[in-house]
Every structure is written in structure tokens, then in C-alpha cells.
Amino acid sequence: MKIFPSGGLTAVAALALALTAACAPADSDGDTNDTAKPAASSLADCQVDDLPLLKDGTLTVATDDPAFDPWFSDNDPSNGKGFESAVAYAVADKLGFAKDDVTWVKAGFNQVIQPGKKNFDFDINQFSISADRKKAVDFSSPYYAAAQAIITLDSSPFKGAKTLEELKDAKLGAQVGTTSLQAITEQIKPSTKALVYDDTTKAVQALQNKQVDAIVADLPSAYYLTAAEIEGGTIVGQFQPETGDQEEFGLLLTKGSKLTPCVSAAVDALADDGTLEKLETEWLDQATDVPELK
Amino acid sequence: MTPSARQLEREQYRRRRTLRRGAVAAVSTIVVLGGLVLAVTSSPGWSNVRRTFFDVAQAKDSLPGIAESFWLNIRLFLVIEVLVLLLGVLIAIIRVVPAPALAPIKVLAVLYTDIFRGTPTLLVVLLVGFGLPALQLTGVPTSLFWLGVIALTLSYGAYVAEVIRAGIVSIHPTQWASGRALGLSYGVTMRRIVLPQAIRRVGPALLNDFVSLQKDTALLATIGLVEALRSAQVDQSRTFNFTPYVVAAVFFIAATIPLARITDYLTVRSLRRENGLVT
Numbered sequence: 262m263k264i265f266p267s268g269g270l271t272a273v274a275a276l277a278l279a280l281t282a283a284c285a286p287a288d289s290d291g292d293t294n295d296t297a298k299p300a301a302s303s304l305a306d307c308q309v310d311d312l313p314l315l316k317d318g319t320l321t322v323a324t325d326d327p328a329f330d331p332w333f334s335d336n337d338p339s340n341g342k343g344f345e346s347a348v349a350y351a352v353a354d355k356l357g358f359a360k361d362d363v364t365w366v367k368a369g370f371n372q373v374i375q376p377g378k379k380n381f382d383f384d385i386n387q388f389s390i391s392a393d394r395k396k397a398v399d400f401s402s403p404y405y406a407a408a409q410a411i412i413t414l415d416s417s418p419f420k421g422a423k424t425l426e427e428l429k430d431a432k433l434g435a436q437v438g439t440t441s442l443q444a445i446t447e448q449i450k451p452s453t454k455a456l457v458y459d460d461t462t463k464a465v466q467a468l469q470n471k472q473v474d475a476i477v478a479d480l481p482s483a484y485y486l487t488a489a490e491i492e493g494g495t496i497v498g499q500f501q502p503e504t505g506d507q508e509e510f511g512l513l514l515t516k517g518s519k520l521t522p523c524v525s526a527a528v529d530a531l532a533d534d535g536t537l538e539k540l541e542t543e544w545l546d547q548a549t550d551v552p553e554l555k
Numbered sequence: 556m557t558p559s560a561r562q563l564e565r566e567q568y569r570r571r572r573t574l575r576r577g578a579v580a581a582v583s584t585i586v587v588l589g590g591l592v593l594a595v596t597s598s599p600g601w602s603n604v605r606r607t608f609f610d611v612a613q614a615k616d617s618l619p620g621i622a623e624s625f626w627l628n629i630r631l632f633l634v635i636e637v638l639v640l641l642l643g644v645l646i647a648i649i650r651v652v653p654a655p656a657l658a659p660i661k662v663l664a665v666l667y668t669d670i671f672r673g674t675p676t677l678l679v680v681l682l683v684g685f686g687l688p689a690l691q692l693t694g695v696p697t698s699l700f701w702l703g704v705i706a707l708t709l710s711y712g713a714y715v716a717e718v719i720r721a722g723i724v725s726i727h728p729t730q731w732a733s734g735r736a737l738g739l740s741y742g743v744t745m746r747r748i749v750l751p752q753a754i755r756r757v758g759p760a761l762l763n764d765f766v767s768l769q770k771d772t773a774l775l776a777t778i779g780l781v782e783a784l785r786s787a788q789v790d791q792s793r794t795f796n797f798t799p800y801v802v803a804a805v806f807f808i809a810a811t812i813p814l815a816r817i818t819d820y821l822t823v824r825s826l827r828r829e830n831g832l833v834t
Contacts, residue, residue, distance in 0.1 A: 374795040376603040397607065397795035434779060438792030456699070456779035457789060463685070467779055470688035472697060 304530055307523035308357045314520075315382050320358045322349050323368035323381035329461065331485045331544055332387060338365045344481070344544035345385045348404050351536050352383075352512070355527035370438055373513060374398060383512045383524055387479065389440045390511040399521040402528040403509030404537055409444045410483035410551065411497040413475040414468065422497050424555045425449050432456065434464045434473035440508045441477040448503060449477075465490055479508070481545040498554040610798045617790040617799040624786035625806045628772045631703060631782070632810075635772070636765055638708045643715030648745065650716070651723050664716075671713035677774050680706040684778030703775035711768050718760045722753035755825060762818040766811050773807070783807070 315321045324345065327336045334342035341350050341360070353363045366381055373384050374397060383401070390400045411428065413419050419431050428449050434456040435441040445455040456473055458464040464476045465486060478486065480499050487494040502508045512528065514521050531537045558566070595601065649657065649664045671679065683706035688697050696702060726749050734744030754761070776785035783806055787799035 370792065375797075376607040377600060391793070393794040393796075437785070437788055442789065443793065454781060457776070457781050457785050458779055459777055463777070463779070466685045466689070470685065470697070472688060472699060472779065 304355060304523075304526050307526055309362075312356065312520060312523060313518075315380070316364075318362060320353050320356065320363050321366055321381045322353075322363060323366045323373065323379075323384040324386045325369055326367040328386075329482070329485075330489065331481050339363070342544075344405070344540055345387070347540045347544060348531070348537070349385050351531050351540065352524060352527045355530050356523060376516075379515050382520055383514045385512050387439075387510050388513045389508050398516050399514040399518050400511035401514065401521060402525040402532070403511050404528050404531070405510045405541070407440075407479035407481065407508050407510065408499045408501055409441055409477055409508070410480045410499045411475050411477055411554065412468070412483050412487055412491065412494055413497050414471075414491070415493045415495050417474055419474050420495060420497060422554065423552070425500060428475065428497075428554075431474040432472075434458055434467050434476045435478065436461050436464055439478070440502055441479065444500075444502050445477055448500070461486065462490075465494075468494070480551070484545070496551050498552045500554040606796075608797045608801050610796055613790075613794065613796050613798040614802050617787060617802055620790065621783050621786050621799060621802050621806060624781055625783040625803075625810075627780065627782045628769070628807075629810070631700070631707070631772045631775065632769045635704050635707045635711070635768060638704065639711045639715050639764075639768065640761075642708060642712035643719050644750070646712065646716035647719035647723060650720050652741075668713045668716055671710055672717065674710070676707070676710045676771055677777065679710045680774050680777055682706075683709065684775075699775075699778055699780050703772075703778060703780055706778075707768065707771060707775070711764060711771075714764050715761065718757050718764060719753065721760075722757035723749060725756060726752050758821045758825065759818050762814055762821070766814045766818075769810055769814070770807055 309318065322338070324333065324338050328338050328343070328345075330343060332343050332345040334340060334346070338346045338349070341347055350360060350363060353360075368379075368381060368384060373379070373386070373388075374394075376397070387407075388394075388400070389407075390403060394400070411419075411422070413431075419428060422428050425448060428451065430452050432453055433445050433449065433451050435445055435458070437457045437459060442455065442457060445451060456464075456467065458467065461476075461478060461482060464473070464478075467473045468476050468491065475497065483496050483499075487496055512524055514524065528537075598604075646664050646668065649660055650668075652661075680703070684699070684702050687695050687702060687705070696705070730748055730752065731744060734748045735741070739747070773782060773784040776782055776788070781789070783803045784800075787803035790799040791797055
């Protein structure tokens with residue numbers, strides 16, 4: 262019984278492996294052949310029958326599970342309650358879908374951004390638009406611009422901070438994949454590395470355990486969290502992400518989707534006729550009393 | 556002493572056979588692996604996959620951050636490994652010692668192994684990482700590093716305890732009898748005669764658990780520790796490109812390979828020792 266092949270054999274096999282590897286195609290430097298976007302079509306060319314849909318006659322919209330307040334309500338995207346649910350139905354309406362023609366599917370972060378076929382027409386889940394991300398997916402026109410906010414406990418020494426500078430020595434936490442996390446590393450630049458959590462629920466738990474001094478989230482989420490989730494929680498202040506563009510949420514579509522211009526046209530129309538503003542007032546508590554952190 | 560003609564002929568035959576076998580191995584390796592590579596790279600979605608998972612520029616970008624974070628995985632692993640070994644030996648000995656007075660502790664030990672082997676490791680990590688600090692007890696560490704160490708030590712201690720117990724039970728009773736006949740106490744017999752043989756016998760299984768432990772340090776990301784996998788995820792979520800995951804995977808693989816080779820070596824060595832196998 263032989264456990265190992267003899268030395269000579271191993272060498273030959275290794276050589277064979279090396280040869281096989283050499284046959285693999287060389288890696289290019291990942292250019293993304295960015296095709297020029299067609300100009301946003303007018304809504305007139307975007308009625309249900311002309312749209313390239315996943316399923317004829319229905320609009321399939323995805324979001325994550327659980328779907329958090331204030332973007333959705335009761336973890337049920339199909340009830341039209343919560344800002345993003347309302348926006349999705351407004352977009353569907355602009356494209357000529359009845360409320361019953363909208364189906365919701367659940368899709369986690371990685372499912373949404375993987376290459377290849379998707380199981381939705383568009384996804385709405387507070388995805389921030391960025392140039393990097395546009396290499397992998399399509400975004401519609403922005404439907405919401407979010408400020409960032411710092412949440413801490415009433416008992417925290419950081420409660421009275423007036424500037425981002427004062428938060429340098431705080432232990433900060435944020436959710437993975439959010440602009441909040443980028444705001445920490447690029448704007449606040451804390452002395453200890455930020456802690457990263459799967460979702461806001463875990464970040465909140467860490468805050469209550471005093472494992473972090475403060476968490477960073479977009480303002481509407483911060484409002485909701487301090488109002489409903491965090492005992493003794495308070496918003497220290499808000500600030501605008503200054504690196505790159507202002508943070509804007511867009512609907513996410515498959516890279517190169519034929520639907521993108523139409524969805525963008527619908528969002529633009531909602532912005533022009535004041536619907537987006539109306540929905541914001543209805544579902545998102547507007548920041549009036551939250552101080553700006555310089 | 557010169558080898559006989561027959562011996563020379565034998566050696567020549569063996570050399571030829573080795574060459575022949577090497578050639579067959581090489582050809583079949585090239586055909587099979589080459590075929591696999593070809594099948595993958597000529598698939599319709601390959602260019603997409605290559606851009607998303609194997610983007611060189613992206614890999615270079617995320618490499619320093621992931622490398623730095625991986626050092627945390629290594630530190631975690633080294634600390635946890637030592638603690639797991641100590642805990643495992645302790646629990647195993649409690650379970651095999653034939654002292655009726657220890658019955659309550661034995662019951663606890665059995666409960667511990669049953670519960671922690673049966674609970675998903677991720678669940679233990681979450682419960683310890685978020686639950687322990689929530690108790691607000693004094694003396695409980697709040698440092699995430701140590702909470703992570705506690706969680707994985709509890710989880711893996713149960714596996715390792717069972718492996719070591721199996722090792723102890725497998726040592727032939729005559730070893731015990733010889734020790735006691737020489738006038739050694741139970742404790743000394745266990746420490747000097749049985750345990751060394753037991754550990755040696757379950758070496759490969761132990762190392763197997765350690766390889767697994769080394770990978771599971773990634774689970775500690777869920778309680779906020781930014782280790783290699785989380786670091787990769789942060790990069791991935793910023794650009795929507797999966798390459799950082801592949802980079803992190805390479806780090807984990809590179810760290811496990813030495814362990815795997817040591818396991819192979821020890822297996823062969825013990826076979827050679829115990830069964831007189833010449834390999």
C-alpha cells in the first residue's frame with residue numbers, strides 16, 4: 262500500500278499541473294466595455310406592452326428580507342407602506358402597471374449584485390449609486406438623497422459632539438455595504454478601526470452592549486432606530502457625505518438592462534410632479550431639529 | 556559489496572516502471588485538468604465571471620487590507636487553538652475518570668459536549684458575542700477579540716474533547732494495567748503513559764479540527780470583528796465586484812495547506828511506527 266507516490270512521480274505531476282495552468286488564458290485588466298447609455302426614453306415609449314420584463318404583464322420588484330422600517334413596514338413590501346414600497350408602486354404606476362401587477366421577490370445583497378440572470382426587473386433596497394458599482398449593475402435616476410447621522414446613547418460622552426472631529430476617538434460601528442461605513446473611514450477617520458455589522462439590528466445590539474460608542478446610519482434609518490428600537494438612543498447630529506457625490510439611492514437593475522431608461526424616466530417624472538417629495542413627507546420624518554456636524 | 560546482476564535488473568525494472576507511471580500520471584493530469592479549464596473558460600458566461608471574480612486590478616486594490624485583516628485571523632486561531640486543546644483534554648479526562656464522586660461534573664461535561672457539538676457554531680458566536688455583554692456582569696470581557704475567543708473555544712472544545720476521549724478509550728487496557736503494576740498512581744499513568752499515546756493516535760483528527768477552526772475564525776465577523784472575510788466583503792460591497800472574496804479565500808487556503816501536509820506526514824509516520832509499513 263502506497264500513501265505517497267514516489268518523488269519522481271510527484272515532480273512529473275506537478276510539472277503537468279504547471280503546464281495546464283500555463284494553458285489558462287491570461288487575465289485582462291478587467292475593462293468593463295462600458296456601452297454608452299441610450300438617452301432616457303420618454304414615458305410614452307415605456308408602457309407595459311413595450312417593456313422587456315421578466316414575466317409578461319407583471320413587474321417583478323426585489324428587496325431584502327427582512328425589509329426594515331422606515332423604508333418598508335411590517336416586513337411586507339407589498340402593502341404600499343413605507344417609503345420604498347410607496348416609491349416602487351409609484352414607479353409601477355408611471356409605467357402603467359396596476360397595483361396587482363406588481364410582484365415582490367426577496368433577494369439578498371449578493372444575489373442582487375452577482376453577474377448573470379436576475380430574478381427581478383428592478384431592486385429597491387437603499388442602494389447608493391456610485392461610479393464603481395455602475396461597472397457591475399445599472400442604476401435608475403436617484404429617488405432619494407440621504408444625509409448620514411450619528412446615533413449614540415444618552416449616557417455616552419459623545420452625545421454633545423458638535424463636529425466630526427470630536428468623534429475621532431469614538432469606537433464607531435456601521436452596517437457592511439453602506440455609505441455610512443465609507444463616511445467613517447473617509448470623513449471621520451477614527452483612531453480605532455470601525456466595527457462592521459451584517460445589519461443595523463446587530464449594530465444596535467453592539468451599541469446597547471457598549472461595544473461601540475456610536476453607530477453611523479442614513480438619517481431616516483437613524484430616526485427610526487432612535488424612535489423605535491434603541492432605549493435611550495439619541496441622534497448626535499447629521500452630516501453630508503463629502504467624498505464624491507452626495508449619497509443618492511437608485512433602483513438597481515441588471516447591467517445593460519433595456520428597462521433602465523424607462524425606469525429612470527418614471528423616477529424623473531415622479532421627481533418632477535412632486536410625488537417623491539410627497540412620499541418623503543409621508544414616510545420619512547424630515548430632519549428639522551438635528552444639528553449639522555461640521 | 557556490489558549488488559548482484561539480478562538486483563541490478565530489479566532496480567532497472569523499478570526505474571522504468573516509475574518513469575512509465577510518471578508519464579501516465581502527467582498525461583492524464585493534463586487531459587483531465589486541461590479539459591476542466593477549457594470547459595470553464597469557454598463557457599458563455601466566462602468573460603462575465605472573470606470580470607466579477609478574477610479582476611486583477613481589483614485584487615491588487617483589496618490585497619493590503621485583506622492581508623492586514625488576516626493577521627487577526629491568525630492571532631485568533633493561535634490563541635483559540637491552545638485554549639481548545641486544554642479544554643478538550645480537561646473535559647475528556649473528566650469523562651473517563653472512574654470516580655463516582657465526580658458524577659455531577661461528569662454530567663455537566665456530557666451536557667457540555669452534547670450541547671456545543673449540536674449547536675451551529677455561528678449561533679454560539681452570536682449568543683456569546685452579543686449575549687454575554689448584554690448581561691452587564693462585571694468581569695465579563697467586553698473586548699470583541701476575547702468574546703470571539705470564548706465563543707469558538709466553547710464550540711471547538713466540545714469537538715476536540717470527544718476526539719481526545721476516543722483516543723484515551725482506544726488505548727489498550729494492558730497499558731493501564733502495566734502502569735498500575737509498576738506502582739504508578741492513576742494520575743501518573745494517565746499523564747505519562749495513556750495520554751501521550753492517545754493524543755498521538757488521534758493526531759490527524761485533531762489537526763482536522765484545527766484546520767476547520769482556522770477557517771471558522773471568519774464567523775467572528777458577525778460580531779463586528781473585521782477579519783479577512785469581512786474586509787473582503789467591505790471591498791466587495793463598495794464596488795459590487797467579488798474578486799476580494801477570491802483573494803480572501805486564497806489566504807485561508809494558504810494557511811490551511813501547511814496544516815494539511817503536517818497531518819499527512821504524521822499519519823504516514825504513525826502507520827510506519829505502529830504497523831511497520833514501509834512507504
